[in-house]
Amino acid sequence: MLASIPSAVLHGVDGIPVSVEVHVSNGLPGFTVVGLPDAAVRESRDRVRAALLSTGLTWPLRRVTVNLAPSGVRKGGAGLDLPIAVGLLVAAGELAPASVDGLSFAGELGLDGSLRPVPGALVVAGALAGTTLVLPEASAAEALGATAGEVRCASHLGELVGQLRGRRPWRHPDPPPPVAPVATEPAPDLAGVRGQALGRRALEVAAAGGHHLLLVGPPGSGKTMMATCLPGILPPLAPQVALEVRRIHSAAGLGPPAGLPDRPPLRAPHPGASAVSLLGGGAPGMRPGEISLAHGGVLFLDEMGEFPATVLDALRQPLEEGRIRVSRARATVDLPARFLLAGAMNPCPCGEGGTPGACRCSESARSRYHRRLSGPLLDRFDIAVRVERPEAAALVGPAGGEPSAPVAGRVAAARRFAAGRNVECNARLAAAELDSVAPLTTGACRILSAEVQRGALTGRGVVRVRRVARTIADLEGEEGPVRSHHMDEALLLRCRRDLLLGAAR
Amino acid sequence: MTAGGEPAVGSGRPVHDDVACAAALVGLPGMTPVRLARLLHGRRPAAAWAALLSGADPTASDPRWTVMAAATDPVEAAARYRTAGVEVIVEGDDRYPDRLRGDPGAPAVLLCRGDIAVAGVGPSVAVVGTRSATPYGEQVAAELGRDLAAAGVSVVSGLALGIDAAAHAGALAAGPGARPPVGVAATGLDVPYPRANARLWDGVARAGAVLSEAPLGSPPRRGAFPARNRIIAALSDVVVVVECHLGGGALHTAEAAARRGIPVVAVPGSVRSPASRGTNGLLVDGCAPVRDVHDVLVAVSLARAGRDAPAPALRARTFVAATGRDVAGALRAAGGSGDERCPVDDAAARAVWSALGPDPLTSAALAERTGLTIGDLARACRRLLGAGAVIEGPGWWRRRW
Ligand SMILES: [Zn+2]
Numbered sequence: 040m041l042a043s044i045p046s047a048v049l050h051g052v053d054g055i056p057v058s059v060e061v062h063v064s065n066g067l068p069g070f071t072v073v074g075l076p077d078a079a080v081r082e083s084r085d086r087v088r089a090a091l092l093s094t095g096l097t098w099p100l101r102r103v104t105v106n107l108a109p110s111g112v113r114k115g116g117a118g119l120d121l122p123i124a125v126g127l128l129v130a131a132g133e134l135a136p137a138s139v140d141g142l143s144f145a146g147e148l149g150l151d152g153s154l155r156p157v158p159g160a161l162v163v164a165g166a167l168a169g170t171t172l173v174l175p176e177a178s179a180a181e182a183l184g185a186t187a188g189e190v191r192c193a194s195h196l197g198e199l200v201g202q203l204r205g206r207r208p209w210r211h212p213d214p215p216p217p218v219a220p221v222a223t224e225p226a227p228d229l230a231g232v233r234g235q236a237l238g239r240r241a242l243e244v245a246a247a248g249g250h251h252l253l254l255v256g257p258p259g260s261g262k263t264m265m266a267t268c269l270p271g272i273l274p275p276l277a278p279q280v281a282l283e284v285r286r287i288h289s290a291a292g293l294g295p296p297a298g299l300p301d302r303p304p305l306r307a308p309h310p311g312a313s314a315v316s317l318l319g320g321g322a323p324g325m326r327p328g329e330i331s332l333a334h335g336g337v338l339f340l341d342e343m344g345e346f347p348a349t350v351l352d353a354l355r356q357p358l359e360e361g362r363i364r365v366s367r368a369r370a371t372v373d374l375p376a377r378f379l380l381a382g383a384m385n386p387c388p389c390g391e392g393g394t395p396g397a398c399r400c401s402e403s404a405r406s407r408y409h410r411r412l413s414g415p416l417l418d419r420f421d422i423a424v425r426v427e428r429p430e431a432a433a434l435v436g437p438a439g440g441e442p443s444a445p446v447a448g449r450v451a452a453a454r455r456f457a458a459g460r461n462v463e464c465n466a467r468l469a470a471a472e473l474d475s476v477a478p479l480t481t482g483a484c485r486i487l488s489a490e491v492q493r494g495a496l497t498g499r500g501v502v503r504v505r506r507v508a509r510t511i512a513d514l515e516g517e518e519g520p521v522r523s524h525h526m527d528e529a530l531l532l533r534c535r536r537d538l539l540l541g542a543a544r
Numbered sequence: 545m546t547a548g549g550e551p552a553v554g555s556g557r558p559v560h561d562d563v564a565c566a567a568a569l570v571g572l573p574g575m576t577p578v579r580l581a582r583l584l585h586g587r588r589p590a591a592a593w594a595a596l597l598s599g600a601d602p603t604a605s606d607p608r609w610t611v612m613a614a615a616t617d618p619v620e621a622a623a624r625y626r627t628a629g630v631e632v633i634v635e636g637d638d639r640y641p642d643r644l645r646g647d648p649g650a651p652a653v654l655l656c657r658g659d660i661a662v663a664g665v666g667p668s669v670a671v672v673g674t675r676s677a678t679p680y681g682e683q684v685a686a687e688l689g690r691d692l693a694a695a696g697v698s699v700v701s702g703l704a705l706g707i708d709a710a711a712h713a714g715a716l717a718a719g720p721g722a723r724p725p726v727g728v729a730a731t732g733l734d735v736p737y738p739r740a741n742a743r744l745w746d747g748v749a750r751a752g753a754v755l756s757e758a759p760l761g762s763p764p765r766r767g768a769f770p771a772r773n774r775i776i777a778a779l780s781d782v783v784v785v786v787e788c789h790l791g792g793g794a795l796h797t798a799e800a801a802a803r804r805g806i807p808v809v810a811v812p813g814s815v816r817s818p819a820s821r822g823t824n825g826l827l828v829d830g831c832a833p834v835r836d837v838h839d840v841l842v843a844v845s846l847a848r849a850g851r852d853a854p855a856p857a858l859r860a861r862t863f864v865a866a867t868g869r870d871v872a873g874a875l876r877a878a879g880g881s882g883d884e885r886c887p888v889d890d891a892a893a894r895a896v897w898s899a900l901g902p903d904p905l906t907s908a909a910l911a912e913r914t915g916l917t918i919g920d921l922a923r924a925c926r927r928l929l930g931a932g933a934v935i936e937g938p939g940w941w942r943r944r945w
Binding site for chain 1: 674676677678679787789790817819907908909912915917919922923938939940
């Protein structure tokens, strides 16, 4: 007898509908799965068998063939356990075919018959719109809102069989509370940053214009603290982006990101993390990496010089296109990765370089350190500032700085100007547009050309400085041309490669 | 063509003079000052050359030498040095600096651009220090160089970036009638290193002398720098270390001087400045501190008196009086007295100006000290830059001096 159960598997941040066809026939007892299963799916047999037996159901001593359609897609993960088990029960005559009409299933089975959560329930639910989805209880809440259909749940195979036979009531997941539970940590607030006028200003301009930001400074200068304040001053996520972010987090098996649903995420991967976990493409299902988890928010690379050069180079595509294309042995996937890049670095191995005479490093150690950062990557930063350890007075002083809320207000106001130019933020302004949307006064033009003449700016650098100057003018509420004092400030904040070489003369 | 030289008559090899052979010897591959000294121990270059050619020289450290020597014409080698304006001086020659005679590390062959006669004659002081110097260090080195030269003391240094360059620049700026400086290089005399100092090399060679042990064309080599430092020490009455990191190369020069009984004095620096850790350490170890040229001149006179040369002691006192004026002048020129008026009339610019000193401050520190908004700070700095009053470095600012 044949049963066909709708389910779905993950591929990157997309769900691919899969039809699980189970055929039970007379013949030599056996269990075969066809249709590009990965190792986890092939191991399903043992989990399904143990779960059936622990639940008091019978394992058919007949020939079982499971086909996963469409056959061209590689299926990974343990989420197909549940549809296989249900299909088997229908095909073996334990359940009436009508009892599964209009239902789809996803979930992993424990050996005791319990239903375990699956990664990406949200994405799976999206792919199964139009059916009534049955999920493990622990995953069900995540799926709400991703499908117009009904979501039901169970916590044990025995309970599910009871529900399908009409002997037990269906259960539905509780909708998640409208606001994040109080237990989530409050986002770091700028009020906790003492002093650091330059660093604060760099954060504000970066957030207002979506400019990538590099903080250079010795250990203890508060680079990490400052970078983690960025999400709190960025504008809240647009509903469309918020949904993308939830999908990505779901597909990565992380559940929804912490905090309010529209708070931009912050990811701060460790330099020692693997390339797969950073860039994406891990098993099962080509799951998204850290840079995709930062989509819509901030990717913070602390100790940027410690990341492998291959990883840093791989960032160039997402920085340009907002997506990363990951190819692995049998599959290729396109993952969203549009983030604000915040880097932090020591100026040199000893950390003290920056002004002449301060560095203790040997020339060779210093140049080895700086060679790690490729010029092309450094060119992506619109803003780079050297930050200092706060002076003792600032540390013991009574007051912290301005809190995040008013800064976020100015950032939001500045972004409204950008929206008027049909871009999300000024960092995305095309070079060709600058003359029309960011014209310069004569004074500003004179300052800029003087910098170009003395060789301090490349062509690419001019474009970046003009974008930042536009953002500074926007923050001031100035809609007209970019004036000379905006240009002065943009030049002070600009990323110059020799900022890292400041110790050399 | 007759310019190709006399054809050798007969079957015997021509006999070359010592200078030509010395020029050929220093250029052999893998030659080092130590190997050359071993090769020339107790014999003249012509004899050593002949022994090499014979192939039976036990002091030849490198098996390639015999082959190379056969292929080398000492006359041509000597001509190359003549064309480059480089004099070849062999230990034991009349023109070999007195001060190096009998030194345990005396170079067997010295190469010289300029006038070798100025080296090692009369009072001379080495002014050395770190390549990564602060403006404070460079300013002090420049003042010492200038005031020492004006006081009739030859300034010896290593022609490196930072302190070395500042000291020589100061000595050259002392004007006509000042004592000519001596530079000691670690590369070939036609390979100014670092390139940024090429003009300084020319200036020192024209006014005084630039010495080296390395053959023409010799690139910077690791071991050559410490070896060069021993010559700097040996040529000097006193070694002044102006600024030096812990473990810095200038400490090698100080050590080489100490081994020779040559006094080492040091310029004190901020206890917070890494570039002064080495020099402050020397002070703790008992070196005399140097506040200005007078302290150096006292040390020079004491050193020379100790070697029973009474005259300089007298001269030194004279120069103390003579240079008092110059130091004040140098300070005025440097603008380091701190009471200069801000050249831009604007409150923010004045705040920046008074926060800035000759030492660089990062934009972040400047913002902290002035309390200005970043926009006002940027504008003030740009205006001061436009007025030529400040220098902008990557991420930092300082007053021009
Ligand atoms: Zn360093």
